[in-house]
Amino acid sequence: MSAPPRDRYNGVWWIFFMLGLGTLLPWNFFMTATMYFTSRLAEPSSDRQAPSDGDDSAPLNVSSVLEVHDSGLRSLEPARNQLQSKFNNVMTLCAMLPLLIFTCLNSVLHSRISQNIRIVGSLAAIFLVFLLTAIFVKIEFSPVTFFTLTMIKIVFINSFGALLQGSLFGLAALFPASYTAPIMSGQGLAGTFAAFAMICALASGSALEDSAFGYFVAACAVVLLALISYLALNKLEFYQFYTVENLKDEAAKNVPDHVELRKDLLQKGDRVEESGVRTTEKPSIIHILKKIWVLALSVCLVFTVTIGIFPSVTADVKSTVAGDSQWAKYFIPVSCFLLFNLLDWAGRSVTSLVMWPGKDSKLLPILVAARLVFLPLFMLCNVMPRNYLPVYLAHDAWYICIMVLFALSNGYLASLCMCFGPKQVNVHDAETAGAIMAFFLSLGLALGAGLSFLLRILV
Numbered sequence: 001m002s003a004p005p006r007d008r009y010n011g012v013w014w015i016f017f018m019l020g021l022g023t024l025l026p027w028n029f030f031m032t033a034t035m036y037f038t039s040r041l042a043e044p045s046s047d048r049q050a051p052s053d054g055d056d057s058a059p060l061n062v063s064s065v066l067e068v069h070d071s072g073l074r075s076l077e078p079a080r081n082q083l084q085s086k087f088n089n090v091m092t093l094c095a096m097l098p099l100l101i102f103t104c105l106n107s108v109l110h111s112r113i114s115q116n117i118r119i120v121g122s123l124a125a126i127f128l129v130f131l132l133t134a135i136f137v138k139i140e141f142s143p144v145t146f147f148t149l150t151m152i153k154i155v156f157i158n159s160f161g162a163l164l165q166g167s168l169f170g171l172a173a174l175f176p177a178s179y180t181a182p183i184m185s186g187q188g189l190a191g192t193f194a195a196f197a198m199i200c201a202l203a204s205g206s207a208l209e210d211s212a213f214g215y216f217v218a219a220c221a222v223v224l225l226a227l228i229s230y231l232a233l234n235k236l237e238f239y240q241f242y243t244v245e246n247l248k249d250e251a252a253k254n255v256p257d258h259v260e261l262r263k264d265l266l267q268k269g270d271r272v273e274e275s276g277v278r279t280t281e282k283p284s285i286i287h288i289l290k291k292i293w294v295l296a297l298s299v300c301l302v303f304t305v306t307i308g309i310f311p312s313v314t315a316d317v318k319s320t321v322a323g324d325s326q327w328a329k330y331f332i333p334v335s336c337f338l339l340f341n342l343l344d345w346a347g348r349s350v351t352s353l354v355m356w357p358g359k360d361s362k363l364l365p366i367l368v369a370a371r372l373v374f375l376p377l378f379m380l381c382n383v384m385p386r387n388y389l390p391v392y393l394a395h396d397a398w399y400i401c402i403m404v405l406f407a408l409s410n411g412y413l414a415s416l417c418m419c420f421g422p423k424q425v426n427v428h429d430a431e432t433a434g435a436i437m438a439f440f441l442s443l444g445l446a447l448g449a450g451l452s453f454l455l456r457i458l459v
Contacts, residue, residue, distance in 0.1 A: 007238040013182050015229045015236075016172060020186025021193075022123065022226025023165050026130055026219040027095075027157060028194035036212035037091075037150055041083040041143045083147045094151045096446040098159040103442035106166035106435050115167060115243075122164035123227040127220055129156050134216035137209055166438040173422030173434030174242050177359075180422075180434075181352040184415040188345030195338040199330070288433050292424045295359070296437055298368040299417035300444035305371045306410045307448025309378050311336060312456045314403070318384045320394050335400055340407040347411025351419060359420035368413050374406045379459050386459045414441070 007013060109118070133153060141149065172180045197218075233239045289296065314336050322328035357363040380392045381399045393399065421437040422430040 004241045005237045008236075011236050012175070012233065012239050013179065015233055016168075016179055017182035017186040017189075018229045019119075019168055019226050020183035021190050022126075022186075022223050023161060023168065023183075024187045024190035025193060025222045026126055027161060028190045029197070029216065029219045030133075030154070030157065036137075036209065038084045038087050040141070040146050041081065041087060043081060043143065081143070083143050087147070090151060091154055092449050094154040095158045096449045098155050099162045099442045100439075100446045102159045102162035103166050103435075103439045106163050106170075106438065109163070115171060118163055118167040119171075119230055120227065122160040122167070123223055123230065125160040126157060126164070127223045127227065129153050129160075130216050130219045130223065134213055134220060137213045137216065162438075162442060165442075166435045169418060169422075169438040170431040170434040171243075173430035174427070177355065177419045177423050178352060180419040181348065181415055184348040184411070184418055185345060185352065188341065188348040188411055191341035192338070192345050195333070195341045199333050199338060285432065285436065288425055288429050289436060292421045292433055292436065294365055295417045295421040295424065296440040298365050299414055299421070299437060300440040300447070301368050302371065302410060302414045302417065303441060303444030304448040304451060305374060306406075307445050308451035308455055309375055310340060310406070312452035313378050313383055313459060314340075316383045316385075316456075316459075317378075317381050317399055319396050320382055321396050331396070335396070335403060339400065339403050343404055343407035344411040347408040347413075348415040350412055351415040355416060355419065357416075359423055364413070364416060364420075367409070368417075371406075371409055371413070374402065375455065377402050378406075379455065383459050389459055 106118075136146075136149065168183055169180065172183055315332055317332070317336070319328055319331040322331055357367075377393065378399075379389055381402070382391050382394045393402070418437055418441070422433040425433045
């Protein structure tokens with residue numbers, strides 16, 4: 001077989017990066033705007049008053065809300081209504097359940113619905129949801145109506161996001177292992193971008209509604225750019241060589257024999273086993289899972305540990321050295337959200353250069369299991385309020401050092417697992433293996449979300 005064409009200017013690599021960014025940036029912006037959503041759920045007679053000439057009735061801004069949170073002033077908590085107090089828990093439930101269910105469905109749908117429909121349709125649906133969200137910023141709703149609409153949008157966002165993510169990992173599985181890394185790296189940048197947006201809003205003191213409108217418009221722009229980038233993929237020779245749809249088009253034009261052979265390896269009908277024997281038998285998901293179960297469980301454990309402790313516990317750590325300085329206000333936005341997302345992105349990106357240990361190494365699952373140590377380490381930091389455990393790692397430096405290792409290991413090990421999983425099976429089965437890996441990734445997120453409630457209670 002002739003060598004594949006060059007990826008000119010790394011065009012396919014950068015488009016995969018952009019698509020990875022597009023999968024998580026909208027949701028990260030959604031999470032960053034939590035304060036805006038809870039403010040919209042306040043009773044119309046209180047926080048939603050129109051601003052007057054006096055300062056007291058001006059809209060709440062990002063900095064004032066965070067200052068109340070970071071200073072530990074709990075006196076305002078009783079003023080929160082039931083919708084506000086339940087928002088975060090219900091939002092997590094509405095996010096994780098559709099993510100898990102539709103990622104599972106994608107493992108079946110990928111053979112029944114074409115790749116183009118799944119990816120283009122998901123991006124278009126996410127774009128429309130965020131466009132509506134931006135418009136709703138300027139429209140008044142009752143708290144109950146706004147709560148209901150918001151949860152419906154969260155369900156839609158995560159349902160289509162799950163289809164998009166699973167389809168992208170399935171698509172990347174058809175390419176060399178290094179082409180899963182840009183998707184993971186793009187997802188890492190999404191969190192970093194949102195964390196920067198949070199800090200900029202904090203520094204500017206802008207009104208919550210203005211910040212939220214900017215978040216959602218930016219999310220629309222990124223999703224639209226990701227959609228245009230995907231449509232451009234079909235024109236790239238490197239992409240055409242590795243994908244089934246374009247290979248069929250090439251076959252109709254009397255392409256060289258090596259493309260016909262690759263088509264035989266990838267097409268949905270007959271396939272060639274590693275031994276060279278052609279068979280029409282289609283392997284079951286169980287058959288594929290037997291080959292990749294170690295890596296599938298590894299990526300599941302990576303995200304169970306990460307979501308179990310971050311941000312439910314890590315965001316409640318208080319600085320012991322800040323005192324009354326500005327660092328007290330910026331400690332969590334910088335040391336928790338920005339630091340985690342930056343180093344998680346760095347860890348995901350490193351796999352584009354180094355992929356150690358190898359896909360068959362027993363060291364990889366051992367390193368994944370070793371991350372369980374981060375659970376007690378964070379719980380022994382200065383988490384406030386706390387009821388049971390003592391504080392042994394009170395200084396800010398302990399928290400920051402633990403966060404550095406936690407974030408780097410999350411990005412690097414998760415990316416390794418996602419890159420190696422599809423390479424454990426035949427080329428014909430790689431797309432299904434990629435979808436299965438995406439399901440276990442989502443399963444880890446869901447398990448972590450459930451674990452987070454228990455870990456926070458135990459502190």
